[in-house]
Amino acid sequence: MTQTASTNRRVVLAERPKGAPDDKTLRLEESAMPKAGKGEMLLRTVYLSLDPYMRGRMNDTKSYATPVEIGGVMTGQVVAEVVTSDVDGFAVGDMVLHGSGWQDYAVSDGKEVINLGANPDNPSWYLGILGMPGYTAHAGLLNIGEPKKGETVVVAAASGPVGATVGQIAKIKGCRVVGVAGGAEKCAHVVDTLGFDACIDHRADDFAAQLKAACPDGIDVYFENVGGKVLYAVLPLLNAFARMPVCGVVSWYNLPGLPDGPDMGPAIMGTILRMKVKVQGFIIFDSFGPEHHKAFIADMKSWLADGQVTYKEQVVDGLEAAPAALNDLLVGKSFGKMVVKVG
């Protein structure tokens, strides 16, 4: 079942998962082609972005965004092609960035759609290094992490689209950068290709000891996107006045409830107190405004052009492969920014 011009395939939330999503969580179904009316345009999905936050949208809990309804199309950002258009500023053949979700087609009136033009270079990059993950890395590191030359920055999920970008920016700013990733292949990529000073495999039995050895001067900035054992290994290494931007806790997203003890609350809060740490959560489009976005785009285009920042994608083929790919991403089996080539 591939993309056609006559039906709209879509992935809907079949039931709310308890713990890790399984094959009953999402359902691929066909529906009628949506019809663009007056003042509207029809968009055909080319690339769908897969991101850790999607796990949160499957839950029915108070969060920063409305949960997906049962039977509703999974949310997600896409790069799409304009098929028909009655919207000023959008021509047939233009590529656009839009929150169409996990489906082949969507109708839009042009609101909250960004036009990338007819033939953008690397359009899928607008879902990654030039999009939400890259912006998250740039704004979170520079505005909350505030890395200073010579400081030590630790980045979890270091081969992922956010972590890889955080670390490369921290290198540009003159920091010692230590990544954490899962497995030798990812760690080699982080050091050899991305240029981190070190990368520790969190699967190693002596992970905490290795992390400590890699941070002889302690940790000044910990860019938090995983939580769990990485966070707990970082806590005793934090220096006075350390900063911790928090953009995710992906290792905890599949938890069906609070894990067994001991309760690490006293260790977290005690460290924050004793070491005068600033911990700040952020959701990129809520927490930062247009001036930050402008700075991000200017910096990143320049760094990509002169090779200071390298970008790695993992392209998954076909909408039907998206549910399993998201599950891989949530357990650290992805390698690079994951996008689905839908059509």
Add this chain to the structure above:
Amino acid sequence: MTQTASTNRRVVLAERPKGAPDDKTLRLEESAMPKAGKGEMLLRTVYLSLDPYMRGRMNDTKSYATPVEIGGVMTGQVVAEVVTSDVDGFAVGDMVLHGSGWQDYAVSDGKEVINLGANPDNPSWYLGILGMPGYTAHAGLLNIGEPKKGETVVVAAASGPVGATVGQIAKIKGCRVVGVAGGAEKCAHVVDTLGFDACIDHRADDFAAQLKAACPDGIDVYFENVGGKVLYAVLPLLNAFARMPVCGVVSWYNLPGLPDGPDMGPAIMGTILRMKVKVQGFIIFDSFGPEHHKAFIADMKSWLADGQVTYKEQVVDGLEAAPAALNDLLVGKSFGKMVVKVG
């Protein structure tokens, strides 16, 4: 055994406590009178401040301050009288603020000693509302908490010297202020005398439900000084972009190790992420400089003069009573700022 002019009584750390300090932790002993030499002065302790941070100094762990050595005099701030002086700017009879610790006499060369003059009003207030606790409340609330008119501020240990001051300042700034304290008598004081909008007894079985009911618009600022169940009841009530200055986690200071689970780490970090919370630890004299102190003194003297801020002390009589009084403070049995009248 009272203060005399011929011997120096002092309280030393006899052994490091595991959990709550007991009667083997501290030891009152007599030693020879210290002698002031050339360029020095002899100070006689009048008031000794008791503060929660002292529990941390009994531990041999990495912290913001050097631990007290076994056999060493317990650290603490005092108001003292100058007995003899060969130091410029200090005359016999002047009252001074100094870190002499838990003892009758100390010798100083005048460094890190603040002269309060010959007859200051309420000299013990410089250990409280005009000293470290008041400054902690003022700088932490205004610079990290950043309360805005109409917001809801929750303050733990609301009848204590820091909490009481935080809440009164938040009222001055136009906030809805909800205190948390232990027992009906303290709660009545917090509402009736300090002017908080509500005060919840954390000993109540339905404490979390009562706190929620008292914060119908959620919580924008939580001034953290206790940790434990108060923190865990606050977490689900935090609003987007809430701020949490952390100056203490006193309910956890006597823990011999991490408590049983569940692990609340995912709840703490998940809330910080989803609600975009800023949590920042601070140690008042490390985190804030002279310009903040100047603002604090100016504000506080004005608020005390016009009655906008009320201050309550609990004066304990005699150095020999100090160990038991500190233990009371650590378990919430004190009421108001605790000072020991030493001589």
